[in-house]
Every structure is written in structure tokens, then in C-alpha cells.
Amino acid sequence: xxxxxxxxxxxxxxxxxxxxxxxxxxxxxxxxxxxxxxxxxxxxxxxxxxxxxxxxxxxxxxxxxxxxxxxxxxxxxxxxxxxxxxxxxxxxxxxxxxxxxxxxxxxxxxxxxxxxxxxxxxxxxxxxxxxxxxxxxxxxxxxxxxxxxxxxxxxxxxxxxxxxxxxxxxxx
Amino acid sequence: xxxxxxxxxxxxxxxxxxxxxxxxxxxxxxxxxxxxxxxxxxxxxxxxxxxxxxxxxxxxxxxxxxxxxxxxxxxxxxxxxxxxxxxxxxxxxxxxxxxxxxxxxxxxxxxxxxxxxxxxxxxxxxxxxxxxxxxxxxxxxxxxxxxxxxxxxxxxxxxxxxxxxxxxxxxxxxxxxxxxxxxxxxxxxxxxxxxxxxxxxxxxxxxxxxxxxxxxxxxxxxxxxxxxxxxxxxxxxxxxxxxxxxxxxxxxxxxxxxxxxxxxxxxxxxxxxxxxxxxxxxxxxxxxxxxxxxxxxxxxxxxxxxxxxxxxxxxxxxxxxxxxxxxxxxxxxxxxxxxxxxxxxxxxxxxxxxxxxxxxxxxxxxxxxxxxxxxxxxxxxxxxxxxxxxxxxxxxxxxxxxxxxxxxxxxxx
Numbered sequence: 001x002x003x004x005x006x007x008x009x010x011x012x013x014x015x016x017x018x019x020x021x022x023x024x025x026x027x028x029x030x031x032x033x034x035x036x037x038x039x040x041x042x043x044x045x046x047x048x049x050x051x052x053x054x055x056x057x058x059x060x061x062x063x064x065x066x067x068x069x070x071x072x073x074x075x076x077x078x079x080x081x082x083x084x085x086x087x088x089x090x091x092x093x094x095x096x097x098x099x100x101x102x103x104x105x106x107x108x109x110x111x112x113x114x115x116x117x118x119x120x121x122x123x124x125x126x127x128x129x130x131x132x133x134x135x136x137x138x139x140x141x142x143x144x145x146x147x148x149x150x151x152x153x154x155x156x157x158x159x160x161x162x163x164x165x166x167x168x169x170x171x172x
Numbered sequence: 173x174x175x176x177x178x179x180x181x182x183x184x185x186x187x188x189x190x191x192x193x194x195x196x197x198x199x200x201x202x203x204x205x206x207x208x209x210x211x212x213x214x215x216x217x218x219x220x221x222x223x224x225x226x227x228x229x230x231x232x233x234x235x236x237x238x239x240x241x242x243x244x245x246x247x248x249x250x251x252x253x254x255x256x257x258x259x260x261x262x263x264x265x266x267x268x269x270x271x272x273x274x275x276x277x278x279x280x281x282x283x284x285x286x287x288x289x290x291x292x293x294x295x296x297x298x299x300x301x302x303x304x305x306x307x308x309x310x311x312x313x314x315x316x317x318x319x320x321x322x323x324x325x326x327x328x329x330x331x332x333x334x335x336x337x338x339x340x341x342x343x344x345x346x347x348x349x350x351x352x353x354x355x356x357x358x359x360x361x362x363x364x365x366x367x368x369x370x371x372x373x374x375x376x377x378x379x380x381x382x383x384x385x386x387x388x389x390x391x392x393x394x395x396x397x398x399x400x401x402x403x404x405x406x407x408x409x410x411x412x413x414x415x416x417x418x419x420x421x422x423x424x425x426x427x428x429x430x431x432x433x434x435x436x437x438x439x440x441x442x443x444x445x446x447x448x449x450x451x452x453x454x455x456x457x458x459x460x461x462x463x464x465x466x467x468x469x470x471x472x473x474x475x476x477x478x479x480x481x482x483x484x485x486x487x488x489x490x491x492x493x494x495x496x497x498x499x500x501x502x503x504x505x506x507x508x509x510x511x512x513x514x515x516x517x518x519x520x521x522x523x524x525x526x527x528x529x530x531x532x533x534x535x536x537x538x539x540x541x542x543x544x545x546x547x548x549x550x551x552x553x554x555x556x557x558x559x560x561x562x563x564x565x566x567x568x569x570x571x572x573x574x575x576x577x578x579x580x581x582x583x584x585x
Contacts, residue, residue: 024516025279054422055409056521059536073532075519075547079406079420086519103568110555118243127372128190133236134497134585142244145542149248 003028003083007051014040037089038099044076044085045104052085055101058111060119064145068150069093070121073145074101091121100126118143191232192222204566208237210498211571212315215580217554219569226565232560235551236583246544250510251277252349254544258531259345261546264307267300267336268524269546270349275430276520276531279353280513283485288476289353290432291469295366296339296348297431297522298462299467302373303332304525305455309380312452312574316393321383328376335365352486355480363470370467384452388393394449398560398572401446408556411549412527413454414576418446424523431522433544436468448568448575455577484511510539519547526550526577546585550578 007021010030017036022029030038036060046054057075070091077084089098100123101108113132122142123129131138140147155163188196188203195201207218216237222229246254258273265295271293278285285293297437310325333343339358340348349356384390400410402418415422423440425433441457443450445558479486487506488499515537521530534543553576560572 025282025518027518029517041438053406056528057519057530057532057545059532059543059545059547061517061543063542073517075530075532077579079422084428086517095482105409106407113436123197131236133239135236143239143288145247 001086003085006044006050006085009047010040010043013043027084027086029088031090034089034091034098037087038101038104040094041074041087041101041104044087050078052078052083053078055107055111056084058101058108058115060115060121060143062119062143062145064093067092070096070119072098072115072121083157095114096121097124098122099124102126116139120144184337188232189218191220191230195224195229196222200224206569208234213573213580214311215583217573217578217580217583218436221246221566221569223566226567228561228564228566228569231561231569233554233557235580236451237241238580240585242585243544243546246541247473248540250539251513251541252507252510254541255350256345256347258546260581261548261585262358262524262526262529262550262579263306263344264579265525266344266346267297267348268407268522268529270347271525271530272520272522272529273296274349274351275522276518276533277485279518279520279533280516280533281351281485281511283352283480283482284489285353285431285518286477286523287474287481288357289478291348291473291482292354292478293360293405293431294433294436295466295469295473296336298466299332299335299366299369301462301525302459303329305459307333308455308525308574308577309452311392312571312577313384316390318384318387318390321380324376324383327348328373331365331369333370335362338362338365345486347518350479350486352482353477357478363473366466366470368526370463370470374460374462377456377463378398381456391449393568393571394575395447395567396445396451397448398575399447400556400560404559405556408559409552410527410556411552412523412525413458414527414553416440417443417451417454417575419444424521424528428521430520433465436465436470438462438465447475448571451577458509499514508553512537512539517568521547524549526579526582527553546582548585550576550580550582551585554578554583 011018013148014036017033018030020031044050054077056077058071061071063069072089074087100112110125115121116129117131117133118141157163188325196203202223204221204223207213208216218234220232242257245257257271258269261269306325310322313321336346337343340346395424400418401491402420405415405418419442421440421442426440440462441454443454482547492499493503515535517534519532521528521529529549530547531546533541536542561569
């Protein structure tokens with residue numbers, strides 16, 4: 001079973017929903033519409049020709065200032081066929097919502113929480129969508145490209161009054 | 173409201189409702205906090221444990237205490253300057269992280285690596301695997317109250333760190349691999365040092381095994397504890413020895429060989445029951461296999477350049493700067509501006525001591541990446557902890573955490 005056969009199987013089954021197939025450095029990327037993502041993922045996992053039973057990785061990319069702004073990448077691996085595949089969904093800035101794939105690969109749970117935490121992309125139907133790495137009260141999503149690298153200067157002082165005087169939330 | 177330094181955020185039961193069982197809300201089970209400052213969580217891991225008597229009903233890991241924003245930092249650095257950051261993700265296996273990152277950039281740039289560099293990379297990453305497993309074995313045994321193993325393991329790890337210091341000048345944060353090859357060729361005496369280690373190590377591994385394998389206390393604490401089925405392990409994305417302990421034959425070195433791993437003969441040890449004991453045995457056997465690989469690589473170590481002559485990714489040789497103006501300009505541009513890969517995205521995975529360590533790079537054609545993402549095996553493996561721990565005793569939790577072999581620097585990145 002080769003990756004071309006998988007791409008053909010997906011193309012015949014999903015047709016229009018498969019927007020683009022990208023080949024780069026020996027890696028295959030399927031760009032799909034958001035509406036058919038879950039169906040496609042389930043097909044990829046269950047179809048005997050694909051059997052992508054292992055979700056290696058799930059991560060988001062911020063293409064700011066280009067549009068569409070966000071993309072979510074699903075790096076799939078097929079243990080029986082020893083194949084890798086990337087599924088990609090593009091999202092508009094105004095509507096950063098994707099359906100969750102936790103029902104297909106439970107391991108997506110924490111990956112999706114991480115993407116939500118750092119990019120602010122929401123996963124519809126996720127069982128436990130909370131921040132995972134940052135504190136609950138953190139403002140903003142730091143891996144967005146328009147988020148500054150340094151938000152609060154490092155305080156080289158133990159004088160609390162001086163430190164507090166530089167923090168915006170203390171003055172409020 | 174924002175929380176200030178020194179304050180503790182309080183949780184209400186309402187916020188935890190979906191994480192614990194209904195019996196916790198009625199007060200029939202106990203909610204217990206473990207960590208983040210707990211010696212056997214191997215860093216700063218915090219667990220919310222729901223207990224029915226001494227039996228674990230559910231475990232909710234709380235991570236992020238060591239989040240350093242490495243992925244955000246990568247976006248403001250050139251491709252070469254990211255290498256030291258990768259050391260600090262999984263600080264017990266910097267060589268594997270370096271390898272995954274530089275191989276991803278090489279894939280993006282389409283660079284061929286000389287065979288000598290590939291072999292040295294294999295030798296060093298396998299030494300790193302042994303060093304990492306030694307730390308794991310020592311601390312894991314210490315958690316289950318076998319003190320002496322810890323001291324023995326750290327004694328042998330010193331030898332490996334000495335070899336690393338010899339080649340890179342650093343014991344832990346090595347940053348030795350470069351895009352296209354290595355920082356420098358290995359120094360004189362490297363082969364002898366590795367040979368001395370190869371000669372000594374097999375008997376030492378037997379010694380550790382003997383210390384634990386027939387120890388009735390050890391067997392009672394590990395056999396049948398923290399079981400995960402192969403189906404669950406695959407569904408939850410577990411990789412590395414934790415996956416192979418359940419009997420699933422997936423090793424990136426075998427499945428998709430990189431850096432000429434296909435030139436060497438080695439076996440992939442597998443467990444049967446997927447319990448703490450099997451994960452322990454898999455790692456012990458992996459150390460032996462690593463020695464086999466190092467031995468073969470050292471015997472067949474080819475002569476030749478240690479870094480690719482492709483000037484796109486390597487600076488010109490130092491002596492050329494004395495007489496060539498172009499080389500001087502190129503040297504200057506290389507270290508200030510960096511090199512620009514073509515626009516595109518790649519994902520490259522290697523088998524780190526903890527599992528599949530993947531690097532995803534998205535390039536926009538500029539000298540700095542648009543996005544670098546690290547698929548950290550500890551992060552994913554830790555997710556399976558609640559499945560392994562369910563129904564075990566609270567004392568077993570420490571053994572199970574140890575058997576997954578997490579590094580919190582990698583979990584939080």
C-alpha cells in the first residue's frame with residue numbers, strides 16, 4: 001500500500017472536500033475543508049487501505065498576516081502500512097473553530113488543549129477544553145504571531161513596591 | 173482577577189465536576205493533591221488523585237509549571253541558533269533532540285549528510301539513550317526504595333558525560349550536531365573512550381538486572397501494576413519503551429530508518445503484559461541493543477568529511493577567510509542573517525529515549541522559521557497515566573510515573 005493509493009482512495013471518496021494535495025520533500029499533505037474533517041479522519045483510520053490508527057502529532061500554524069490565518073495540522077501514522085500523512089485544515093481569523101478528533105484518536109485531547117491554550121483555536125465537542133500549559137487567568141494566546149515575545153520585562157529587584165509599580169494590573 | 177505572586181488559586185468543586193467521578197461530589201471519595209514539589213514526580217508534575225480508600229479512582233495531571241515558551245522563542249531565531257534551545261527541551265537527551273531538529277532542517281533544505289557524520293551521530297545518540305535510561309533506572313529504583321542502583325547508575329553515566337565533554341565541551345547541553353553534519357570532528361581518544369565504555373558496560377547492565385530482577389520486593393511492586401493494553405496504548409499515542417512494553421512493535425529506527433540506522437543490526441525488545449515490570453525489562457534490553465549498535469558503528473566508522481561541503485548551510489572553512497574576500501562575506505552573512513530554506517513544511521521524527529520525538533518546521537522562505545513545533549513523547553505518554561493508574565493502589569502511582577519515564581522539561585517545553 002503506497003501513499004498514492006491512499007490519496008486516490010480519499011479523492012474518490014471525498015471529491016470536492018479535498019481541496020489540495022501537496023507533495024514536498026517526500027511528504028504528502030491533504031488540505032481538506034473543515035466540514036468534512038471528522039468524516040475524513042474516521043475514513044483514514046478505519047478504511048482497510050489506509051488504517052492511520054496513530055495520531056503522531058497535532059499542531060497549529062499562524063500564517064498572520066496572510067489569509068486564511070490559521071491552519072491545524074494532523075500528523076498521522078499508519079502502523080500496519082508504515083505510512084505518514086499530514087492532514088491540514090485552514091481557518092479564518094474571525095472563526096477559529098474546528099471539530100474535535102478526540103472521538104477518533106483519544107490522544108488528540110491534550111494536543112487540542114495545547115493548541116487552544118497557545119493559539120486560541122477552539123475545538124468543538126472537546127470533552128475538557130481548558131488551558132493546559134499557561135495559568136487559567138492568562139490573557140491572550142502567546143503563539144499567535146501578533147503576540148509580543150516579551151510581555152512583561154523581567155524584574156531584577158526584590159523591592160516589591162518597585163516591582164508592583166511596573167505591573168499594570170496592580171495599578172487598576 | 174489576576175493572581176499575584178505568592179497567592180494560590182483555589183478551585184471549587186464545580187470547576188472539577190467533569191474531571192472526577194460523581195462519588196467525589198457526594199464526598200464518598202477523597203481528592204488528594206500530589207506535587208508539584210514531590211520528589212518522585214521527576215520534576216514539577218502535579219496530580220489530582222481521587223481515592224477510594226487506597227485505590228485510585230481517577231488521576232488528573234496538571235502540567236505547565238516548567239513552560240518556557242521554547243516554540244515561541246524559535247520564531248525569533250535563525251535556524252542555526254535554535255539548536256541550543258532544543259537541548260533544553262528534554263534535558264536528559266539533548267543529542268536526540270539535536271538530531272531530530274537538524275534532520276528536519278536538512279530535510280527542508282534538501283541537504284545530504286556525509287556518512288562519517290551520520291555514524292558519529294548514531295554513536296552519540298545511542299550513548300545518550302544509555303545515559304538517559306541510566307538516569308531513569310536509578311531514579312525509578314530510588315522511587316521504589318532501591319537506593320544502591322541509583323548510585324551505580326550515576327557512576328556509569330559519568331563515563332558517557334565525559335565522552336560528551338570530550339567531543340562538544342559540554343556535559344549536558346551539548347549542541348553538537350549542526351545542520352549538514354557536526355560541529356567538529358571527534359577528537360583523538362574518542363574511539364578509545366567509547367571502546368572502554370563498551371567493554372565495561374555489558375557486565376554492569378547484568379549487575380543492575382541482577383540487583384532488581386530477582387528482588388522479591390521489586391517484583392511485587394512492579395509485576396501486574398500499571399497495565400495498559402496495546403489498543404489503549406496506540407489510541408493514546410504512547411510511544412517508545414512504554415508502547416513496546418505493551419508488545420507493539422513500533423520503533424522509528426526500524427520503521428523509518430534515518431541517519432543510516434538501516435546499516436546496523438539490532439533487535440527491538442518487546443514486552444507482553446504492558447505493566448511496570450515489562451517497561452523496565454524493555455529499557456534494560458534496549459541498553460544492550462544500543463551497545464550493539466555503537467559497537468557496529470565504531471567498527472565501520474568511515475573516514476571523510478564531518479560536515480557537508482554545501483556552503484548553503486555550512487560556514488566556509490576558517491583558513492579560507494584569510495585569503496578569500498567572498499568567503500569572508502559569506503561567513504559574515506551566514507552568522508548574522510542565516511540561511512533561507514524554501515517555503516514549505518516538514519515533519520521529522522526520531523526515536524528518542526522516551527519515544528517518537530518529532531519536529532515540525534514551517535518555513536516562509538525567510539531565515540527565521542514561521543513555526544517550529546516539537547512533538548514531545550513525554551507530553552503524550554503522560555496522557556496515558558490515568559489509564560495505567562486506574563484501580564491501582566496510591567503507592568503504585570509513584571512506580572507508574574517512574575515507569576513512563578517523563579521529563580517535565582519536555583512535557584511543558
